[in-house]
Structures are given as C-alpha cells and as structure tokens.
Amino acid sequence: MTSPRILIIGAGFGGLGTAIELLDHGFTDVTILEKAEDLGGVWRDNTYPNAACDVPSSLYSWSFAPKPDWPRRYSGQADILGYIRAVADERGLTERIRTGVEVTAASYDDATATWRVETADGDTYDAEFLVSAVGQLSRPVIPEIPGADSFAGPAFHSAQWDHDVDLRGKRVAVLGTGASAIQFVPGIQPVAGAVTVFQRSAPYVVPKADRAYTRTHQRTFARYPRSQAFGRKLTWVMSEQLNKSLVGTNPMKKVLEAAWKVHLRRQIPDPELRAKLRPDYPIGCKRLLFSNDWYPALAAENVDVVTEHVVEVLPDAVRTADGVVHPCDVIIYGTGFAATEFLAPMKITGSHGADLNEVWAEGARAYLGICLPGFPNFGIVYGPNTNLGGSSIINMMESQSAFIRQLVEVAAATGSVAVREDAASTFDTEVQQRLAASVWGGCSSWYRDEGGRVTTNWPGTVVEYKARTETLDLADFEVAAPA
Template structure:
C-alpha cells in the first residue's frame, strides 16, 4: 500500500493550486515536498532588488482567492510571498508540507503500481499519483563563459541574491539584459560606483502602468463584485498584450505595430543615438518575452552606467574580458542569466517510467511534448503542471488553474473506477501534438526575425513548446477533454 495517495513536488503556486483542487475533490491524502524552507516557489527564491510581477496583480492570483491587499497595480515580490503564505494558511496546507526536502528521483513500480520517490534524506516515499509542480523558473542558468568560476570577488545569480552584500560604492558588472535585469539595473545603478552591463541581445522594453493603488481602489475591491471587475479588466489587458498578440500574430494587426511603439519609447528614454541603437532589438516584439519598466532604458543615460555589447571572451580573477581585448575590473559579478526553461535539463529530478525509460530520454528522442501540457504516454499516474504545450503566455495562475483542474479530473476518475493506473493514450497524445504543429504557423515565433532573438522559448530542437491558443480555450479544454483519451486499468 502506498504511503500517500498523491505526492506533490513543489510548494510554489503550482503545488498550492494542485493541493487546493485535490482538497475540493475530496482527495486529501497527499503530501507536498519542498526544497526550500518556505512557500511561494519562484517568489521564495527570487529576492533581488526590484523584484516584482510583470503582469497586473489582479491577474497574478488565483481566481478563487483574490486578494484585496495589493499595494500596487504590479505587486512587489514580498507581497507575492505573503500571498502564498496566506493561501497555505487559509486552505490548511501547511501541515501537509515537508520543507527542506529535495526529490532525487522517481521510479514507477509496475508491479505495485506506485511511484517510488527518493528524497535527498535517503528516504523512499511511495505514492499512487505523482504531480510535478516544481515549475520552470527553478534551476538558475549559468552563462557558458570560460572562467565563470574563477572570479575572486563576489558572484551571485539573481535567483539566489545575497542580501548580506552591500553594493554601495562598488564596481558591479551584470551579465544579461532579460526580464530580471530590467528590474535589477534601475535599482542598483544609483548606489554603485560603476555599473557595467554586458548585453548579448537587447530586450524590447515598454512602459509599465505601475502605480500605488489609491484607497478608493482598495475599497472597491472589498465590495461585492469589485474584485471580479478588476480581474476581468486585467485579464482582458493581459490576453490582448501577449496570447492574442503572440499566438495569433499572423491574423492580429495590432501585434505588427508593437515594434513602432517600442522604438518610440526608446527615443523618448535614451538620449544618445549610438547607445539607443545598441539597445534596439533586431527582432520583432514577442519573439522573446518583453520587459516592462519605467526607468530601465533611462538608466543608461547615467554617467556611472556603461553598456557593453562586445562579446565576452572570459571571466578572470578580477573581472570580465571581452573579445576586443578590454578587461573590466569589478568587485561584484551579477549573473542575470535566467533559468533553464524549454530544456530537458530544466527537470529538477529524474523520472523513470515502468519500461525503464526516463522522461528526459523520451523528450530527447521524441521532442518535448505532453497531452494538453499535462500527461506523457508511457508515464502512468504522472502529471505535470508546467509541461510542454500547456502555457499560452498569460498569467501563470491561469495555467495553474487549467492544468490542476485537468489532472484532478483524471485522478478522481481513476478513483471512481478503482483503477490502479491512468495513462494518456498514445493516439491522443499524437493527435494533440499534431494539432500543436498544425497551428503554430500563426505564432510570432516563426517569423524570420525571431532567429536573432536568442529566446529561451526555443528548445534545442528549434521548437517553441508554447500552446498556440488563447487562455479561455485552454481553460475550457481542461474541463471538457475526453476522459477516454486516458486508459484506466486495474
């Protein structure tokens, strides 16, 4: 007999959402294991200066637990951590979470029809069902630069920020100009002696309507229907600016005008035309996720900020050397190089099916794919929240709610049928993957300019495992997919 009915890996918002939906379905025999000593996932680990959501707060929350306590239209990271703590306490999840526990690997026992999950403590936990809620913004990605480990000063990745380090008056280098760097650079530039920013690919950046919420707005969120109105308006904005723009690029004329808006913002913010040209992307808006910030671009006007676009040759004991022979001596090296996202290496632990094949090997052989982004053939009783072709690009909370509803439908049906195994049928998976391939031509990613974007959306096969759909479609399908697409046995 299994130790638990369901084991959930990760106590971020994906794990919290899965647990709440399991409780609602009366499937309360579960355990959550979490590598950190707190909840919140991405928002627990990422505490760099300026960390905040890049989607309006009204959309970046569960639809069933809408907070009236956001201080701004775009909440800072500390409020997301507080919101995670609130959800865990309100829904009484804390007693079913084990902190400071990492999963080393999981193997499906075909004789007993259970997952045997090895922890870093040396324990083996068994569970009928395994839910991987460890997310994609999990494993910090180190730059592939010679000597990155040889720097004698302070090195830190933005996802593991060391707040004991005081940057005041220091010479600081930051590698990367993605979404994280867009938030960090304006925060630290005023206090450091010199900030050298190493840019490989510029990012499209747009203004952000980030303002404190007035008392009247907070009051409106507490009256009946107030939060629903705020959320609907926010959802419409989010849907219009990414899923509809990126997933339906070929039929959406607005998306094709975004480049002009980005260039106009650059002209307003950056005085030096040479610098402005260096900060101008050579790819269409949407090839990679754009940044939203009100002072990122103007920060490069500061005398103590230098933008370097020459390729990095190596990192030395004292700083960063570029291909033109210049060495930039620095005291602190910040790696704003993101995460392993669309990559089999992004998996935090090995998953081995009953045939002995690992999930990473399956994806290496067959390309990244998953039925509705949730299930993979050959891996029974296993579900993932952030699987390939699940995410449409809007709020992660929309994804979490759709995916957890899908997997709970499967688990509940297995219990009703007293089935030992539930596994997506190969023909259903093939049909879904073919649909993704058939529809992807309308996405922005397949335009010629995207080859210059260096976007993490692309995996090593050149695929973009994002779902070419709208949020309402993904939400509806999680509630209407044919359960006969799964095989229930035993």
C-alpha cells in the same frame, strides 16, 4: 482505490493550487514535497532589488482567493510571497508541506499501480498519484565562461542574490538583459559606483502602467468585490489580445511596437545608445518586458551598455570579444533559467521501465502539457508548451490543476490512467505546427531547446486552453486495474 495517496513535488503557485483543487474535491491524502526550507517557489527565491511581477496583481492571483488590499497594481516579491503564505495557511496547506525534501527520482510500479519517490536524504514516499509542479523557471543558469572560477570578488545569479554584498561604490558587471535584469539594474544603479551591462540581445521594453493603490481603492475592492473582479476581467481580456497577436495577425502587436518606439525615443536621447537598444528580431519573439526605469537607468552616467560578446572572466574584470577589459568588483548573472529542461535533474521512470530522459531525448512534450503516454497516474503543472507570451500563468495552472483532479478521479475509480500514444502524438503535431507559424517560429530564444524545438510556449489563448482542459475525454486515455 477510493482514497488515493497523492504526492505533489513543489510548493509554489502550481503545487499549492493543485493541492487546493484536490482537497476541495474530497481528496484528503495530499502531501507536498519541497526542496527548499519554505514555500513560495520563484517568489521565495527571487529577492533581488525591485523584484516584482509584470502582470497586474488582480490577475496574477488565484481566482478563488482575491486580495483586495494589494499595495500596488503590479505587486512586489514580498507582497506576492506574503499572499501565497496567507492562502496556504488559510487553506490548511502548511501542515501538508514537507520542506527540505529534495526529490531525486520517482518510479512507477505496474504491479501495484503506485509511485515510489526517492529523496536526496535517502527517504522514500509511496503514492497512487504523482504530480510534478517544479515549474519552468526554478533552476538558474550561469553560463560556462572561461576563467569564471578565477574571479576574486563576489559573483552570483540574480535568483540567488547575495544580500551580504554591499554594492555601494562598487564596479558591477551585469551579464544579461532579461526580465530580472530590467528590474534589478535600476535598483542597484543609484548606489553602485559603476555598472557595466553586457547585452547579448536587446529586449523590447514598453511602459508599465503601475501605480500604488490608495486606501480608497482597497476599501472599495473589499466592500464591492465585483469592482476588483472587473479589473481582473479587463486585464485578462487585454492580455488575451496580446496572446492572439503573438500567434496571428492581431493588431495589438503593432500597437505595442509603436509604444516601444515612443518609449525608447523619449527615455534615451543619445542616438548611439538608442541604436544599441534596438532589438534585431520581431516583437514578441522573445519575452516582451514592462518597465518605466530600465531605459533611464541605462542612460545614467555611471552605466555603460556593452554589446560585444563576453569571452573571458579575469580575477578583477570581464574581457569581451573585441579585446577590451572591463574592470569590475562584482559580477551579477541575469542569465535566466533552464526553462526547457523540464523535471530535471530528477530521474522519472514510468511503466515498464520507461525513462523520461530517453522519452524526451528530442525535446519535452506532453498531452495538454500535463500527461505522457507510458507514465500512468502522473500529472505535470506548468509543463511543456504551457507557458505564455502574455497574460497570467496562474490561469493556465488552474486549468491544469482541474484536469489533474479529473485524472485522479479516474485513477481512484480504475487503478491507473495514462494518455494514449496516438492522442499525445496528434496533440504534439498540432502544437508544433501552430508554433512554427507563430512569432516564436522564426528566431532564437529561451523558448527553444538545444534542438530548436519550442518546448515552453502554448500556441493559443488562455480561453482555448481552458476549454480544451475543462473535460477529460476518456477516449484519449487507457485505464486499467493493477496487474
């Protein structure tokens, strides 16, 4: 196999970055399958008010494609999507993307060392190497609440924002207080008649050091690229300290906790509301959030924070466990994503009929978060245990893309490559032991699956992950020619 056909599922940051890595190293037969009608991943889907990134743009961008004219330090959804489109066009990816193609299944043929991919419209694609880049935050979750179907007004998830719904003067019920809600609630609060925020668990929220870039900033970044690179490096160093604090005793965690306390006290003068907004778990156990307007929005006269559990939806209201009925005209679900259901709902079948659903019955796991024993010529971008509590996930994805490219090189030379069972098991044991000793080991969060296993997060720094993925160790793999 000298010029393998490569299929990539997903046209977000992960899939596009992997395609660029492969093309840059001479692999020209690359096709990207995207179920939506456009590229962009989460930045295509999340169009809610105030949607933005909580990592500075200098770091939340591809290392090989700096953008000197970011409008803000923390850019918004439209600007990030525009950046993705521009890079895809510049690198010739757009013509390689097949939009409107939803992959439903993929199966490996041992005799030919090839993958056959099936789609929702009945088409099939064949390839010598398959990459899944569907991400961890691509499938919105709406909780099953009794009576939800009886609600007479509009109801939608924040990642499926209904822009046809006019919220002016409306009574809006918001379920959830996660990373999306802390952005869109301040966006709708000024126009809504009343907003009731149903909070299951209070988040830690610290100040966001955002600002608009001036033309002087942008000219300087363009003329002197090292100035922007310095900002990227500084942000990365700071974020690595955050990563260390979540898995050890780095003092940055105490600094962040102090910043949260001051932030809360300054912005929430009402002691009763302040008490509602104090988390009951260690900082970092759940995602740390950055916002300058979340607390002021909750303190506004037309906003009420409810901590009682939602038990029922009525045609025109939401009922909580204390029996109180909260009237509303619109329901917005800020209830997150199926982050631990990797690759679902696709059916992936590996060597000798191995069913990935069965392999992952006790929780998703993968060697370096990228590959699995029994699934040759297959790589995952943003797979199990590669998420971060801090820093830019794009750094992790770039390391994964480079590792997958090495896998493709081996497969092209030999026919097939799959990680050894013992290597994968040793890696998984190490990861789970380290996670148990981290801040994520002692509380409930979306980082855990239903069985309590932390399947999303990486228990170390980005620099460690980069070092461990930089060179493929063939001793950890089995290679073979087609049967």
